[in-house]
Amino acid sequence: MVFKRIKNIIKKSFISKLFKKKKKIKVGFYGPPNAGKSTLANRISQDFTDEGFTVASSIPHETREVMIKESVIIKKGDKEVEIDLVDTPGIATKIDYEDFLKHGLKKQEAKARAKEATKGVIDAIKWLENVDAVVMVVDAAQDPLTQVNVTILGNLESRGIPFIIAANKIDLKKASAHKIREVFPNYEVIGISAKTGKGMDYFYEKLIELVSKG
Amino acid sequence: MAELSIEYLPYEDFKKMKPKKVINMIRKKNRILIIPKKLNPKEEAMLIEEAMNAADIEKFKGIEIASIVKEEEKGFWKFLRKFKQDDGITLIGNADAIKEIKSRKNYAILKVK
Numbered sequence: 001m002v003f004k005r006i007k008n009i010i011k012k013s014f015i016s017k018l019f020k021k022k023k024k025i026k027v028g029f030y031g032p033p034n035a036g037k038s039t040l041a042n043r044i045s046q047d048f049t050d051e052g053f054t055v056a057s058s059i060p061h062e063t064r065e066v067m068i069k070e071s072v073i074i075k076k077g078d079k080e081v082e083i084d085l086v087d088t089p090g091i092a093t094k095i096d097y098e099d100f101l102k103h104g105l106k107k108q109e110a111k112a113r114a115k116e117a118t119k120g121v122i123d124a125i126k127w128l129e130n131v132d133a134v135v136m137v138v139d140a141a142q143d144p145l146t147q148v149n150v151t152i153l154g155n156l157e158s159r160g161i162p163f164i165i166a167a168n169k170i171d172l173k174k175a176s177a178h179k180i181r182e183v184f185p186n187y188e189v190i191g192i193s194a195k196t197g198k199g200m201d202y203f204y205e206k207l208i209e210l211v212s213k214g
Numbered sequence: 215m216a217e218l219s220i221e222y223l224p225y226e227d228f229k230k231m232k233p234k235k236v237i238n239m240i241r242k243k244n245r246i247l248i249i250p251k252k253l254n255p256k257e258e259a260m261l262i263e264e265a266m267n268a269a270d271i272e273k274f275k276g277i278e279i280a281s282i283v284k285e286e287e288k289g290f291w292k293f294l295r296k297f298k299q300d301d302g303i304t305l306i307g308n309a310d311a312i313k314e315i316k317s318r319k320n321y322a323i324l325k326v327k
Binding site: 092093094095111115119125126128145150155157158 | 254255256258259262263265266267269271275276277278279280281309315317
């Protein structure tokens with residue numbers, strides 16, 4: 001009984017809180033293929049460490065394994081957080097190697113990529129167990145009401161993982177962050193262009209808030 | 215013309231089955247399973263994971279999955295709330311036979327290859 005009370009006091013103590021704040025938060029970048037997860041993770045890495053860490057391209061499933069950039073310090077005004085960036089492969093319910101042929105890949109390359117991509121999806125789902133917070137990246141130029149988006153958001157909610165939605169590619173003419181907000185009115189939706197940097201200042205403010213919850 | 219069979223799978227039976235068995239039901243025949251309940255997000259994720267485990271470049275590309283839920287109020291939040299209440303129907307099909315299932319309020323659009 002006494003031991004339990006002491007344990008609780010320590011739990012709530014200043015020292016404990018201090019260590020808790022120092023804890024590095026693993027921030028996962030989740031979403032469907034080609035939403036711009038790697039472009040966003042790279043931009044963050046570039047902005048705060050002066051170096052990228054993952055490859056981004058217009059071919060779907062470019063990221064086929066979880067990529068981690070450790071100890072990135074995000075600063076905005078007088079606020080500062082240390083995070084591990086966890087770039088995950090795009091989640092899909094199906095992978096067709098013929099889709100890669102349309103992007104100019106040879107048959108063998110396309111098949112190899114498809115095989116790796118299936119493993120990537122499994123890894124991304126498994127990694128939900130390891131992340132402390134998530135940036136859900138959606139393509140603001142596409143219909144957001146897809147089963148993959150619904151499944152990811154549902155899993156984040158049911159697992160109690162704090163998240164924000166980055167409505168990416170707002171530099172494109174047909175993109176609309178407003179449409180994403182309409183579809184997900186109760187979530188924090190931030191319009192950004194990871195490619196051009198538009199909206200990134202506000203995104204960093206929200207990312208720091210998110211990490212503080214994580 | 216390829217055949218497509220539609221099979222009713224009670225949720226109680228689905229719950230007893232391992233995800234691998236569910237995927238095998240879809241994989242071996244061109245079946246669409248109809249489950250009279252909205253699956254929870256973890257069940258959906260498990261099915262996607264198992265589909266990717268079973269994926270074979272030539273023979274099985276994965277699944278198409280969608281839920282139909284009754285939407286009485288506007289907004290996706292309500293839509294999700296309905297999801298949480300397990301109210302609805304889940305459709306799962308073989309992606310080699312089905313191009314796309316799009317769920318909308320009260321109905322789904324199914325595009326067959």
